Amino acid sequence: MKTAIIYTSKHGTTRKVAEEIAGLLSPNEVTLIMAGQKEETDLELYDKIIIGGSIHAGTISKSLRKFLKSHRNLLLRKHLGLFLCCMFEEEAEEQMHRAFPEDLRNHAKSCHLVGGEYLFEEMNFIEKAMTRKIAGVSDSVSRLKHDKINQLVRELS
Numbered sequence: 229m230k231t232a233i234i235y236t237s238k239h240g241t242t243r244k245v246a247e248e249i250a251g252l253l254s255p256n257e258v259t260l261i262m263a264g265q266k267e268e269t270d271l272e273l274y275d276k277i278i279i280g281g282s283i284h285a286g287t288i289s290k291s292l293r294k295f296l297k298s299h300r301n302l303l304l305r306k307h308l309g310l311f312l313c314c315m316f317e318e319e320a321e322e323q324m325h326r327a328f329p330e331d332l333r334n335h336a337k338s339c340h341l342v343g344g345e346y347l348f349e350e351m352n353f354i355e356k357a358m359t360r361k362i363a364g365v366s367d368s369v370s371r372l373k374h375d376k377i378n379q380l381v382r383e384l385s
């Protein structure tokens with residue numbers, strides 16, 4: 229099955245997850261695509277589409293929101309997987325609901341919260357200050373849920 233993994237990533241964590249998923253699939257069946265890139269790929273070429281986003285200040289990126297809106301009908305015809313990177317455990321489910329429209333979530337064969345990371349080396353001054361204040365964290369930390377990433381791949385196979 230030809231697979232496209234479409235993602236946006238601010239500090240590289242969602243890209244890392246997308247690459248981990250790609251590594252679990254056969255190399256000649258998978259293409260990684262950053263949503264919002266100038267050259268549009270013909271998504272009709274793919275049987276399976278996996279979409280990944282991350283939460284910053286409560287929402288996914290504008291380019292991923294735009295992508296979901298403009299490709300909604302196509303996505304509802306595809307073998308679909310969704311994943312979300314975020315760090316606030318108590319708000320994770322609600323953030324997932326806000327990130328992906330209900331019809332896409334219901335249609336998806338697999339939909340998972342895969343944890344996230346705080347990468348201080350990738351943050352600007354304001355992001356560092358916000359992370360220290362809101363999350364009480366002052367060093368990089370990785371809380372990726374590799375079991376959920378594996379489950380997503382299994383459920384889509």
Ligand SMILES: Cc1cc2nc3c(=O)[nH]c(=O)nc-3n(C[C@H](O)[C@H](O)[C@H](O)COP(=O)(O)O)c2cc1C
Pocket residue numbers: 236237238239240241242243281282283284285286287313314315316317319320323343344345346347351355358359
């Ligand atoms: C400035 C900032 C704001 C964030 N806001 C939220 C948030 O509102 N909710 C949440 O669950 N995680 C939040 N996070 C955690 C990110 O979702 C996490 O760092 C994620 O791994 C980022 O993935 P990315 O590098 O692919 O964008 C925030 C992180 C930063 C640095």
